[in-house]
Amino acid sequence: MADRPRIVLKLSGEALASSASDETIDAAAVEQLAREIAATCAEFGTQLAVMVGGGNIWRGTTGAGAGMDRATSDTMGMLGTVINALALQDALEHHGQPTRVLSAVQMVEVAEPYIRRRAIRHLEKGRVVVFAAGMGNPYFTTDTSAALRTAEIGAGLLCKGTHGGVDGVYSADPRLDPGATRYDEISFMEVVAQDLRVMDLTAITFCKDNGLPIRVFDLMVPGNIRKALGGEPIGTLIR
Numbered sequence: 423m424a425d426r427p428r429i430v431l432k433l434s435g436e437a438l439a440s441s442a443s444d445e446t447i448d449a450a451a452v453e454q455l456a457r458e459i460a461a462t463c464a465e466f467g468t469q470l471a472v473m474v475g476g477g478n479i480w481r482g483t484t485g486a487g488a489g490m491d492r493a494t495s496d497t498m499g500m501l502g503t504v505i506n507a508l509a510l511q512d513a514l515e516h517h518g519q520p521t522r523v524l525s526a527v528q529m530v531e532v533a534e535p536y537i538r539r540r541a542i543r544h545l546e547k548g549r550v551v552v553f554a555a556g557m558g559n560p561y562f563t564t565d566t567s568a569a570l571r572t573a574e575i576g577a578g579l580l581c582k583g584t585h586g587g588v589d590g591v592y593s594a595d596p597r598l599d600p601g602a603t604r605y606d607e608i609s610f611m612e613v614v615a616q617d618l619r620v621m622d623l624t625a626i627t628f629c630k631d632n633g634l635p636i637r638v639f640d641l642m643v644p645g646n647i648r649k650a651l652g653g654e655p656i657g658t659l660i661r
């Protein structure tokens with residue numbers, strides 16, 4: 423169904439945690455995200471794939487910084503994203519939204535393997551697809567994995583939800599510089615030239631090379647997922 427928008431939503435692992443809870447995954451935070459995602463998909467008929475991060479559990483650079491082998495540490499990070507993906511799937515299904523977790527690292531007892539054409543088929547059937555384990559390779563991030571999957575499944579937009587209170591792309595870090603201004607729209611070239619750290623550079627250049635627009639928005643404001651997926655001009659559009 424060509425008239426149904428196909429979108430990839432990148433959720434940082436930290437969006438699944440919260441300051442209100444000591445737990446790695448805060449059930450209430452996941453429930454809130456799932457409720458909004460399910461309602462938005464029902465309203466707009468969005469073909470939605472979610473790339474979930476793992477920073478609430480483990481980051482490869484943390485272990486590497488402490489002397490671990492980087493590839494091993496990154497693999498731990500990828501496994502963390504699988505835990506998050508299962509939590510999100512569970513919450514989405516509680517809201518009546520059929521969901522499939524597709525993992526880039528094979529673990530067939532808990533998730534389907536990532537197969538591009540299967541992901542597309544799930545989307546066409548109205549299932550939310552949750553991508554787990556990033557792209558399955560160490561030295562990458564889930565931001566870059568989200569960019570790659572956006573291209574692979576022919577999605578028209580990558581929505582990057584932020585969770586640190588920064589609601590778009592700014593001329594400087596607004597938490598440090600009160601004079602920083604938010605861009606409504608900015609080009610990939612400007613993001614790179616000004617070294618604006620909104621996503622990692624690999625993800626930005628991949629999207630640039632493949633003509634994939636990115637909308638950066640504050641995930642934690644209720645209603646923003648609906649606005650971002652519904653095409654409202656919130657946050658910043660990078661293209």
Ligand code: UDP
Binds near residue numbers: 480497500
């Ligand atoms: N990771 C990886 N390859 C990938 C995706 C993720 O090695 O394709 C690892 C990497 O160590 C990363 C961790 O998984 O630090 C968690 O992902 P990320 O930091 O992107 O999560 P987020 O910051 O979005 O929560």
